[in-house]
Amino acid sequence: MNSHYGTIQNRxxxxxxxxxxxxxxxxxxxxxxxxSRYGSGITLKEICRAIEIEKPVWKIAEQDIEKFRQLLKPILYATDATTNLPVARVLVPNRKTGVLDDLRIIDLYNLCIQDHLPVSERRSNWVQSYEDVDDVFRFLETNLKDVDRVRQIIQPTHP
Incomplete structure (x- = not known):
């Protein structure tokens, strides 16, 4: 289902x-x-909801997003002395840049990699970077081509 392609039913x-x-x-x-385009923010809510109800989620991100994240991390985040985890230093919603239309994309990426948790506690936090459509197809083929494997993964949520 994809809203962009009109394959989501609505009432x-x-x-x-x-x-x-x-x-x-x-x-x-x-x-x-x-x-790198944030859009309406629905994608963030969809991912949060999928995580909340424990849907299997495969995640891919434009390659540059991780680079932007690393570049902006010292500016946007500080390290909490108690937990040694990043915490937002400055909130700049809807602040457009020449390469990102909204800095909340980095927050979305951080959510997906579970940046708020110590590395030892992170599960299902793989976000594959991609540069072009070939990278996307390779990721999809590697992870979703084996239908029996995918069925075994989704079985707990959909008998």
């Missing part, structure tokens, strides 16, 4: 966000694509 009177979150509830797995 009259339902908001786009409600339809997308309902699709997360109805699907068997989620492929999260993190791009």
């Amino acid at each position: 009259p009177g339902q908001s786009n966000e409600e339809a997308c979150l309902e699709a997360v509830e109805d699907c068997h797995l989620v492929l999260a694509i993190i791009r």
